[in-house]
Amino acid sequence: MDNYLNSLNEAQKQAVLQKDGPMIIIAGAGSGKTRVLTYRIAHLMKQGVDSFNILSLTFTNKAAKEMKARIATVVGVSEAKNLWMGTFHSVFARILRSEADKLGFPSNFTIYDTQDSVRLITSIIKEMGLDKERYKPKQILGRISSFKNSLITVRAYFNNSDLQEADMHASRPKVGDIYKEYVDRCFKAGAMDFDDLLLRTNELLARFPDVLAKYQDRFRYIMVDEYQDTNHSQYIIVRALADKFGNICVVGDDSQSIYSFRGANIQNILNFQKDYPDVKTFKLEQNYRSTSNIVNAANSVIAKNKTKLDKEVWTSNDAGDSINVMRTISDGEEGRFVAQSIWENHMNNQMQLSDFCVLYRTNSQSRAIEDALRKKNLDYKIYGGISFYQRKEIKDILSYLRILINPNDEEALKRIINYPARGIGATTIDKLTIAANHYKKSIFEIIKYIDKIDLKINSGTKSKLQNFMNMILRLQIEAKTKNAFEIAEVVVKQTQLIKDLEKDGTPEAVSKVENVQELLNGIKDFITDKIEQGEDASLTSFLEDVALATDFDSDKNNDKPSVSLMTIHQSKGLEYSHVYIVGLEENLFPSAMSMNTRSELEEERRLFYVALTRAEKVAYLTYAQTRYRWGKLVDSEPSRFLEEIDDQFLHYITPKVPEPSVNRFIDKSIFEDAPKGIRFQKPIQRKKMERDLAKKKEIIIPKNLKKVSQVSPKMNLFDGNITVGNIVEHNRFGKGKVVGLEGKGPDKKAEIQFATAGKKKLLLQFAKLKVIG
DNA sequence: CGTCTCCAAGTTTTT
């Protein structure tokens, strides 16, 4: 019965046996953290703690699912059932649904994904008449997101002169106004974005003591995995919930904190011991996963970081192979090397394809690897990137489903109100939006009352709007009696979305139709699954699943063994026998965006640490000397992280020092004491018109010339040599005769009678006219 | 209002 304890080392066992009070488990990479968490929960239950009273927060839903399954093998399936396990977002979304009315939200509120949020902010910026170059929607969203993650509400923002000053200083004085409007619009739409799921939970717990008391009483034992990657908002939730019983167990590794860009605060784990003075600390330092070469190499790199907790990861495993370092000429060759190496290891060493993983810093790097693997006929599975549910055809259908659940969902409505085209254009939508803002109603509500308010919409369009509304209302009624799969099927049929695509016949359209089919199958699977588990199989539940799904969650285990490709961020918590870390180049890894401050660079280093410690037996580090970026070939320098690994652990497949680079004459160090804040100047951009002209006419404009001083007469630039009576040829309109000229210089126009296209006035500077007679 | 074409911008990382 207690035999699971025997499989643990002393430190692990102590952590499992510690039942009450605050505790922190500092778990080095590969130290059996999941196993400790699993057994600790199982052990709590064995000691009589009701599974109903345990809350366990994990980093991905997949981790939760797996852990639950493992616990079930110890305590039994029915016992494990009541455990609350999941990501912060999914657990608190569930709680918010049952308490939503207190916050003025419908219980079936929509969860906006990033795309929805960006679109909403874009339209707000447009409506406010702001310049979208100055107010870049993505950046504004990022700023709002960081406010929310720090629990800075709109009101708090306007009470905080420092924040407002910072935005003034950045020449974006309207950030607060956008923030306010964004929050209002989400509220009106009955929608929460990802950050709201945490922020609103905090609001709920802060404003309603009885609710707080209820959940405090329920969650008597709380566990938080990957604690190093929690943000302030999450931190406060956990503190509040654990305040009554104080049975809080956090697990993490400060060396693996890699999510600061989304608000993760490494101080949460560094300060835990201060937050709870009577904390018990457990350190899991023995690594069971990797060879000692890998462990020691990783240690030698992470040692360069200053901010960290005191711990020492070690292993009793064999030294194993050295870490291989490979330099290639190009990213294409890098891909081919990886594919070749995987193929050889697969054939010669009897390795399964699932033993291999390729890790990269950015999603875009996957392409070169994919191409190479495909050529070698090696099966691979790529995680992340643009997820299935983000594809246009899928999102459109999901938008219909979202509208059925919550007709106020503004972003979903805007996507589908005119898709497929039903004659409701941008002008109409603008009018509706203005009215909706004015009356503080949703667009759907406005359509309901379209006859009662004068919006200067003509009667034809009005009836189109009403037809649309009636279709939605009919579908809503159907949705009451049908399950999620059936209603999705009806939606697909009624809207004729597939028909349009099928008619199209292009390969893209065919694949879209397949995707829609796959979506339907997915819904079916979801329902069957949920019903089997006796869980919520509603459409709301499905949509929530989709919104909060990570790529791993949808992972189907019936796939054949294949090589895994993913970003390093996604590899957290995973392990593979053979790991290839590619693109070890300056400005790529570490990323060019993350080299400005020491803390950013330390995070990149932790990222590298995470990558390397995924490997059990063999690791390859590769870098290319040139790489395609935005379709352009760029030179690269090897990453500093290669330098930082102690040489004794490395094996250079290619010689360490490459051929001298083009920059060998420049001593880089002379720039190193340049004062901070001074950036190297960007190349001066020519004025847009000049560039366009240059492109069109294929003229190379010397950089130091502001204006075109000389123009070849053949080019017909500006006035060229066109006179009335000339026969000219236009790219699109064909041949014609010049019947008149007007204006001067760049404004000079020619009136031309075309043979087929009729009479036109064209600006000579833009019309590509060829004089042919 | 819909469609087509051309252009600009973007790639860190994700719930």
Added chain:
DNA sequence: CTTGGAGACG
């Protein structure tokens, strides 16, 4: 190289 947005045209 890819994607979304803007603008021209019908």
